[in-house]
Amino acid sequence: GAAAQPALTSRPQVQRALLALTVPLETLQVVKGRMLQAMRKGLSRQTHAQANMRMLPTYICSLPDGTEKGDLLVVELCQSHVRTLRVTLSGNGNQSPEVVYKIFDMPGDIKQGKGEALFDFIAQCVCQFLAGISSPQQRLPLGFVFPFSCRQTGLDKAELISWSKGFSCSDVEGKDVVQLLQSAINKQELCHVDVVALMNDTVGTMMTCSTEGEPCEVALVVGTSTNSCFMAEAQQVEMAEKASGQMCVNTEWGYFGDDGSLSDVLTPYDQRVDQESANPGEKRFEKLVASLYLGEIVRHVLTALAAEKALFIGSSVAVLRTKDVLKTQQVLEISNNEEGMAKARSALEVLGLQPSEQDCCRVQQICRAVVSRAAVLCAAGLAAILSHMCQSRELEQMVVNVGVDSKLYRGHSRFGEILQSVTGLLAPECKATLLPSVDGTGRGAAMVTAVALRLAAQRREVEQLLAPLWLSRADLERVQALMRREMELGLGRESNADSSVRMLPTYVRGTPDGTERGEFLALDLGGTNFRVLVVRVAQDGIRMASEIYIIPTTVMQGTGEALFDHIIECIVDFQLKQNLMDQILPLGFTFSFPCQQLGLDKAVLLSWTKGFSASGCVGQDVVHLLREAAQRKQHLGLKVVAVVNDTVGTMMSCAYEDPKCEIGLIVGTGTNACYMEEMENVGTVEGEQGRMCINMEWGAFGDNGCLDDFFTNFDQLVDEKTINAGKQRFEKLISGMYLGEIVRHVLLALVEKQVLFRGKPCPKLQTRDIFQTKCLSTIETDGLALQKVRAILQDLELQASFEDSILVREVCQTVSLRAAQLCAAGLAAVVEKMRENRGLAQLAVTVGVDGTLYKMHPHFSQNLQKMLQDLAPNCTVTLLQSEDGSGKGAALVAAVACREAEP
Numbered sequence: 048g049a050a051a052q053p054a055l056t057s058r059p060q061v062q063r064a065l066l067a068l069t070v071p072l073e074t075l076q077v078v079k080g081r082m083l084q085a086m087r088k089g090l091s092r093q094t095h096a097q098a099n100m101r102m103l104p105t106y107i108c109s110l111p112d113g114t115e116k117g118d119l120l121v122v123e124l125c126q127s128h129v130r131t132l133r134v135t136l137s138g139n140g141n142q143s144p145e146v147v148y149k150i151f152d153m154p155g156d157i158k159q160g161k162g163e164a165l166f167d168f169i170a171q172c173v174c175q176f177l178a179g180i181s182s183p184q185q186r187l188p189l190g191f192v193f194p195f196s197c198r199q200t201g202l203d204k205a206e207l208i209s210w211s212k213g214f215s216c217s218d219v220e221g222k223d224v225v226q227l228l229q230s231a232i233n234k235q236e237l238c239h240v241d242v243v244a245l246m247n248d249t250v251g252t253m254m255t256c257s258t259e260g261e262p263c264e265v266a267l268v269v270g271t272s273t274n275s276c277f278m279a280e281a282q283q284v285e286m287a288e289k290a291s292g293q294m295c296v297n298t299e300w301g302y303f304g305d306d307g308s309l310s311d312v313l314t315p316y317d318q319r320v321d322q323e324s325a326n327p328g329e330k331r332f333e334k335l336v337a338s339l340y341l342g343e344i345v346r347h348v349l350t351a352l353a354a355e356k357a358l359f360i361g362s363s364v365a366v367l368r369t370k371d372v373l374k375t376q377q378v379l380e381i382s383n384n385e386e387g388m389a390k391a392r393s394a395l396e397v398l399g400l401q402p403s404e405q406d407c408c409r410v411q412q413i414c415r416a417v418v419s420r421a422a423v424l425c426a427a428g429l430a431a432i433l434s435h436m437c438q439s440r441e442l443e444q445m446v447v448n449v450g451v452d453s454k455l456y457r458g459h460s461r462f463g464e465i466l467q468s469v470t471g472l473l474a475p476e477c478k479a480t481l482l483p484s485v486d487g488t489g490r491g492a493a494m495v496t497a498v499a500l501r502l503a504a505q506r507r508e509v510e511q512l513l514a515p516l517w518l519s520r521a522d523l524e525r526v527q528a529l530m531r532r533e534m535e536l537g538l539g540r541e542s543n544a545d546s547s548v549r550m551l552p553t554y555v556r557g558t559p560d561g562t563e564r565g566e567f568l569a570l571d572l573g574g575t576n577f578r579v580l581v582v583r584v585a586q587d588g589i590r591m592a593s594e595i596y597i598i599p600t601t602v603m604q605g606t607g608e609a610l611f612d613h614i615i616e617c618i619v620d621f622q623l624k625q626n627l628m629d630q631i632l633p634l635g636f637t638f639s640f641p642c643q644q645l646g647l648d649k650a651v652l653l654s655w656t657k658g659f660s661a662s663g664c665v666g667q668d669v670v671h672l673l674r675e676a677a678q679r680k681q682h683l684g685l686k687v688v689a690v691v692n693d694t695v696g697t698m699m700s701c702a703y704e705d706p707k708c709e710i711g712l713i714v715g716t717g718t719n720a721c722y723m724e725e726m727e728n729v730g731t732v733e734g735e736q737g738r739m740c741i742n743m744e745w746g747a748f749g750d751n752g753c754l755d756d757f758f759t760n761f762d763q764l765v766d767e768k769t770i771n772a773g774k775q776r777f778e779k780l781i782s783g784m785y786l787g788e789i790v791r792h793v794l795l796a797l798v799e800k801q802v803l804f805r806g807k808p809c810p811k812l813q814t815r816d817i818f819q820t821k822c823l824s825t826i827e828t829d830g831l832a833l834q835k836v837r838a839i840l841q842d843l844e845l846q847a848s849f850e851d852s853i854l855v856r857e858v859c860q861t862v863s864l865r866a867a868q869l870c871a872a873g874l875a876a877v878v879e880k881m882r883e884n885r886g887l888a889q890l891a892v893t894v895g896v897d898g899t900l901y902k903m904h905p906h907f908s909q910n911l912q913k914m915l916q917d918l919a920p921n922c923t924v925t926l927l928q929s930e931d932g933s934g935k936g937a938a939l940v941a942a943v944a945c946r947e948a949e950p
């Protein structure tokens with residue numbers, strides 16, 4: 048390879064120069080490592096300001112999906128000209144859109160003139176271009192390719208940070224360039240153009256190289272200057288505050304090394320190039336790889352070697368002191384294999400250096416070394432980007448396409464080969480395909496503009512569709528007031544029947560006082576799992592052992608006899624396992640369905656909920672049904688002393704830890720709440736003294752139509768398909784059994800509106816209950832890489848793009864937030880009533896909470912707490928998560944029942 052050559056021909060000076068220009072692999076590894084650090088520094092909010100690599104957000108969050116269609120205008124501001132294009136996208140994959148373009152050379156001085164003059168010139172180009180082509184009168188969207196570092200706050204809001212590449216127009220830095228161009232265009236009367244997107248040239252390249260099947264997620268520009276961009280995980284782009292999805296980041300890697308982190312690569316030749324540049328000390332990486340400088344580097348090497356009498360012996364080398372006397376184009380041609388030597392001779396002769404054969408050979412070696420160094424340093428930069436992407440996507444391996452817009456790449460085949468192979472060496476976990484962009488950034492810019500329009504249109508569709516699920520403060524205050532009214536009606540002896548919230552007395556008159564003692568069996572039926580427990584309540588606390596048993600759907604929806612027989616079988620199995628066959632322990636039965644309690648151990652089932660519908664139970668005393676089953680099974684050891692609702696069991700369990708706990712809340716498969724009400728307010732039970740726990744059965748809130756304004760068509764669709772349509776309407780807005788179904792119907796509607804899964808119908812999405820609440824919780828987990836959301840959807844046979852994954856996450860967030868806020872409105876009504884009951888200005892109360900949705904969902908509890916605080920500011924509510932389920936509570940109620948039963 049190149050290295051071999053020198054030994055043969057050169058003098059030590061040339062040898063040394065070539066060595067200095069050769070960056071060993073281990074140094075490249077170090078450079079890659081430093082670039083990774085610099086990238087992280089630029090992405091982090093804390094260190095962004097000091098970062099050399101600015102990692103600028105571009106607000107490009109999605110790649111074209113081939114459905115974009117329409118006429119779009121693009122303007123590219125290039126080194127010496129402005130190019131205007133009209134791109135017509137057909138929407139069928141857009142492989143080969145129709146492009147018309149025109150190039151307008153830029154007057155020499157405009158780059159150093161007034162900013163206004165520059166933008167007026169660009170606007171005139173646009174208008175002349177439009178006048179030249181037959182364009183329809185309607186307003187045309189325009190994408191502006193502006194290859195300078197900008198601080199963007201949106202696709203159409205970009206402030207110029209600093210000019211470069213010879214531009215230095217006044218009154219532009221620090222200003223919004225989109226506005227400057229739009230107002231320049233508005234000055235041109237007959238121009239109906241809206242600037243809807245501005246992008247860096249690297250972004251234009253990435254999009255140009257992206258095709259439907261082969262998205263490009265990284266792009267390099269190595270031309271007059273150099274830069275790169277890539278699709279980062281949005282949550283890592285801390286300056287952009289975009290929680291999820293991806294966002295393209297413009298690295299501005301030209302500035303890498305300005306903090307000295309390239310010191311062990313820079314050679315004295317580079318120092319001289321930098322000192323003579325327009326911006327000494329700045330853009331050190333750019334000055335090693337961009338074509339604006341390669342010629343200069345070679346010139347300084349030749350100057351140095353000539354000074355050491357290692358080259359051009361006998362010729363005056365004064366010419367080598369002239370800046371830019373050696374063009375990068377020449378360097379590329381000289382380093383070319385075939386006619387490189389010839390090029391070297393002619394170039395050096397033109398400079399009057401009468402080169403010897405050896406001189407030409409050495410000059411070629413130097414040119415090759417400089418170009419190769421540029422290529423391997425680019426490779427180190429690209430490898431850093433690829434490894435960063437692989438890490439942040441938590442992938443072992445990554446396959447990615449890289450768009451490359453580079454004269455060097457096009458002009459010098461070895462540049463591309465070196466770039467490809469060294470990147471592979473430095474980032475072996477990434478398989479990168481380099482895709483040269485053929486026609487600049489025009490098509491890509493059109494894609495960005497089209498995507499911007501598509502996203503804007505889609506956003507409008509999405510917001511319209513989701514709006515009914517967004518509850519305002521006023522909506523929630525209204526739900527709170529309606530809940531309060533229904534509670535009052537439910538407590539009234541006369542009005543109880545009109546209320547949808549049945550406010551069922553539980554005959555539990557107090558929370559544990561710590562004197563409870565004994566050993567109890569407990570059953571916990573109605574939640575996700577059926578549990579049988581043994582609970583020992585002693586001086587030093589409560590110990591328990593339990594077993595979970597499955598209730599098959601066929602038993603849940605079979606006969607009551609079969610259901611209760613199944614329960615007895617589980618009890619027997621548990622007693623065998625726990626060696627309890629020879630003891631008759633008092634049993635507390637948590638039965639999580641609406642029951643009319645007629646005593647602590649007598650409860651008549653009013654209706655089934657949550658997917659249960661066992662026959663012959665409604666209207667029956669469930670304790671009697673259990674005892675009958677025990678007889679049928681000759682199980683004589685059954686002594687049921689209490690039956691409680693899971694809300695009551697949960698309140699009692701938590702009250703054992705925190706005496707201020709006087710409310711129980713379940714948000715699981717179903718939802719419900721209970722609380723300690725003043726007996727004087729419980730019109731349906733005799734007695735005015737003390738308090739009694741009321742099982743609100745708020746799941747049925749709204750079954751009398753009082754919540755109809757809040758039901759969306761998605762809720763209607765969910766309710767219609769349940770086995771208890773029209774019932775438990777509040778529960779069906781909140782609880783775990785239904786949230787997934789609401790989400791599924793919203794997604795179906797979004798597919799219908801062509802804004803999800805590209806409108807392609809997904810048979811799997813027609814399947815009921817594919818979205819389990821567990822799945823929602825995972826999708827909404829903070830920081831979950833979008834890749835994982837896609838994977839979850841893939842498991843559901845839903846082919847989701849990143850965009851789709853973001854939208855699915857937003858739908859999940861919207862539906863679960865509504866559930867938490869409605870729950871907060873219900874709870875606010877309860878704590879406010881208790882505060883008024885007790886005539887307190889401020890109430891401090893604890894709520895014992897259980898249920899899979901509340902426990903597993905990443906945001907439910909915070910969203911509930913926040914809205915509860917807003918709706919009931921005079922109540923300090925502590926939400927205490929129940930650790931041991933309501934089985935313990937049932938045992939405590941049983942203990943009270945036993946104590947009361949003692950003579």
Ligand code: 0WK
Nearest residue numbers: 574575693715716898899932933
């Ligand atoms: C665990 C309690 C049980 C209650 C359940 C509700 O021990 O009584 O029914 O929580 O949550 P789910 O299992 O329905 O999510």
Ligand code: BGC
Nearest residue numbers: 639640641656713717718719
């Ligand atoms: C039942 C309540 C139960 C709640 C939570 C509702 O469906 O009607 O009795 O408390 O689910 O499990």
